[in-house]
Amino acid sequence: QQQVKQSPQSLIVQKGGISIINCAYENTAFDYFPWYQQFPGKGPALLIAIRPDVSEKKEGRFTISFNKSAKQFSLHIMDSQPGDSATYFCAASISGGYQKVTFGTGTKLQVIP
Amino acid sequence: DAGVIQSPRHEVTEMGQEVTLRCKPISGHNSLFWYRQTMMRGLELLIYFNNNVPIDDSGMPEDRFSAKMPNASFSTLKIQPSEPRDSAVYFCASRGGGTYYEQYFGPGTRLTVT
Numbered sequence: 001q002q003q004v005k006q007s008p009q010s011l012i013v014q015k016g017g018i019s020i021i022n023c024a025y026e027n028t029a030f031d032y033f034p035w036y037q038q039f040p041g042k043g044p045a046l047l048i049a050i051r052p053d054v055s056e057k058k059e060g061r062f063t064i065s066f067n068k069s070a071k072q073f074s075l076h077i078m079d080s081q082p083g084d085s086a087t088y089f090c091a092a093s094i095s096g097g098y099q100k101v102t103f104g105t106g107t108k109l110q111v112i113p
Numbered sequence: 114d115a116g117v118i119q120s121p122r123h124e125v126t127e128m129g130q131e132v133t134l135r136c137k138p139i140s141g142h143n144s145l146f147w148y149r150q151t152m153m154r155g156l157e158l159l160i161y162f163n164n165n166v167p168i169d170d171s172g173m174p175e176d177r178f179s180a181k182m183p184n185a186s187f188s189t190l191k192i193q194p195s196e197p198r199d200s201a202v203y204f205c206a207s208r209g210g211g212t213y214y215e216q217y218f219g220p221g222t223r224l225t226v227t
Contacts, residue, residue: 034215043117043204043218044156089156098161098168099208101216105155 004092006104013111019077021107023090026071030092034101035064035075038087047088048075080111117219119205125225131193134222137186138207146216147180147190148204156204162188195226 005024013019023033034049050057050064050073057064063076077084090104118137126132138145147159160170162182170180177196182188192199202223206216 041220043206043221045218046215049215098163100158100161100169103156 004090004102004104006090006107008107009105010108011110013077013080013109015080015082015111015113017080017111019075019080019084019109019111021075021088021090021109022072023074023104024070024072025092027092027094028071029094030102031095032093032099033064033066033073034091034093035062036089036091036103038089038106040086044089077109080109082111082113085109085111117205117207117217119203119219119222121222122220123223123225125227126195127227128196129194130226131191132195132199132224132226134190134203134205134224136188136190136205136219138188138205139209139217140186142207142209142217143185144208144216145182145188146206146208147188148206148218149201150204150221151201159190159203192224195224197226200224200226 007022035047036044037047038044048059048062048064050066052068055066061078066073087106087108089106091101093099093101120135143164145162149157149159159172160180161168165182178192180190202221204218204221206218208216
């Protein structure tokens with residue numbers, strides 16, 4: 001019940017295209033959903049996050065869409081650029097107390113020119 | 114701020130040897146996490162400290178793994194004896210009270226056990 005399922009495992013998108021990564025969860029107690037971006041040889045870094053009281057959050061070219069009833073959320077990268085090539089992790093957490101973050105398995109994105 | 118600092122960045126050791134990984138969290142952060150990342154298992158939480166106290170070590174694979182946080186600015190993860198299946202990238206992350214949810218990851222230590 002603590003799992004966060006992420007798909008696809010890998011994704012190749014042409015420059016200028018839209019990259020879409022999907023995640024699903026089971027535990028309805030999760031109330032914070034961050035996305036982390038990891039470049040080769042680096043640690044993951046927070047990219048964007050959403051609370052379940054909103055259905056969408058946008059920061060620049062990155063948008064999180066959240067469907068509470070379906071227990072799904074997704075990351076959309078508009079106008080994808082080669083510099084966006086990285087591994088993306090969705091995650092979920094429960095506020096209060098420990099706030100342990102449960103990570104998805106990651107999506108390796110490659111944006112080709 | 115220099116961010117989370119980990120050392121060494123790379124470690125190659127032989128099976129059976131003791132390995133110690135080090136982490137310096139961001140100054141002022143009161144939570145520290147150790148993660149292990151492999152292709153097969155992804156990013157796994159090993160142990161979580163809050164105010165230098167271990168709160169959750171359920172992710173520590175077995176007794177060969179131990180972690181300490183003697184003060185707010187230093188933590189170690191020790192593997193003794195090491196085995197080839199311990200080969201992975203180990204990350205340390207810290208979190209402060211002001212950044213309620215965000216964990217700041219270090220650059221990681223790539224461990225290879227031959």
